[in-house]
Amino acid sequence: MLTLSTSTAELINTFLERLWLKQGVSQHTSSAYGTDLKKFYQFLLEYQGEAADLLQVETEAIENYLLWRRQQGLSPRSTARALSALKKFYNYAVKERWCSVDPTTRLRQPKQPQSIPHSLAESEVEALLAAPDLDDPVQLRDRAMLEVLYATGLRVTELVQLNFSQVSMQQELVRVIGKGNKERLVPLGESALELLQQYQQHGRPALSQKNSDFVFITRRGGPLTRQAFWHRIKYYAQRADIRSHLSPHTLRHAFATHLLNHGADLRVLQMLLGHSDLSTTQIYTHVARERLQQLHASHHPRA
Incomplete structure (x- = not known):
């Protein structure tokens, strides 16, 4: 189980609270975004060690993370959601002046295959x-x-x-x-x-x-x-x-x-x-x- 530093946990929790207050996202979506951010931070820790910092991230690190997810066989849909969580987080971080640059600006959401919902007769x-x-x-x-x-x-x-x-x-x-x-x-x-x-x-x-x-x-x-x-x-x-x-x-x-x-x-x-x-x-x-x-x-x- 991933143990977050106090400062990182506070950053994520503050972001999720503001997301709920300002955009009215559901508890389910908020929980999913929190999980996505924690998984990305875990990736940073494994590849950058103690230097890992959510607020000091370059675009290349996120691209490597998305590539790593594909190599792990994770679904395109869950990867798209992970990128969405990162985009929202860094957009908010720039607005709050937690960081000066949004590393997700150049990244585009991958096109998702249109899944047909199952119904009943x-x-x-x-x-x-x-x-x-x-x-x-x-x-x-x-x-x-x-x-x-x-x-x-x-x-x-x-x-x-x-x-x-x-x-x-x-x-x-x-x-x-x-x-x-x-x-x-x-x-x-x-x-x-x-x-x-x-x-x-x-x-x-x-x-x-x-x-x-x-x-x-x-x-x-x-x-x-x-x-x-x-x-x-x-x-x-x-x-x-x-x-x-x-x-x-x-x-x-x-x-x-x-x-x-x-x-x-x-x-x-x-x-x-x-x-x-x-x-x-x-x-x-x-x-x-x-x-x-x-x-x-x-x-x-x-x-």
Whole structure:
């Protein structure tokens, strides 16, 4: 395990705190950036010894680090994120006058291959939603969470951190605070609203009597973690005999793909998903097109 000097640890922690305050990055992203910076510092220590200093770095050292990562077989995606962390750190360091030169200025992010997100067929989603036993308060909570997730396309982090102040039963809307503290309004839909009301009336009181602003709680009265909910999804997928690839964002991908399959506008989908760039949303058109080709091949008499 890497042991940081006090000054280096303070530099990294100060940077991460300011990043959270000014840009509203998620705890997950902040933690990842912290890990990336520590790994880079470890690289400096191994190659420069006691002379290693995060604030006295030349471009060549970063290029050598990126080359070393490729030689280690680390994924291009994780290397791109590592470079992003270094760019943000040194940009901030120059602004704060911790150092006079940004060694990452000349470095460009490598182009990433566009990965197609895995989704579920509509029949698989129906099977997943039907898997929980509504007579059990925990499973009633889980069913409500799955329904809300599929109806709104929320990120898992947004779902587990959802507060009552963000939900309007009367207007059937959820007000989501997404990445970068950007706010968006997403419709709930009848099925999600019905399960949410059922959970509030019967499931939530049976789970815990503690006061909590979080909508979805554990028996201790606190919110679920992302990891805990992900384990619940895998449990229900196994019960429903779903063998498709699953990820924590599977239902978010299904939400997007099924909306496009049924004629949703790409700009509307962008707003619902909370994407700042339309190009991020456009990846779902590939998923929808692939699905249409499969349907054509399966059902057209001359396919």
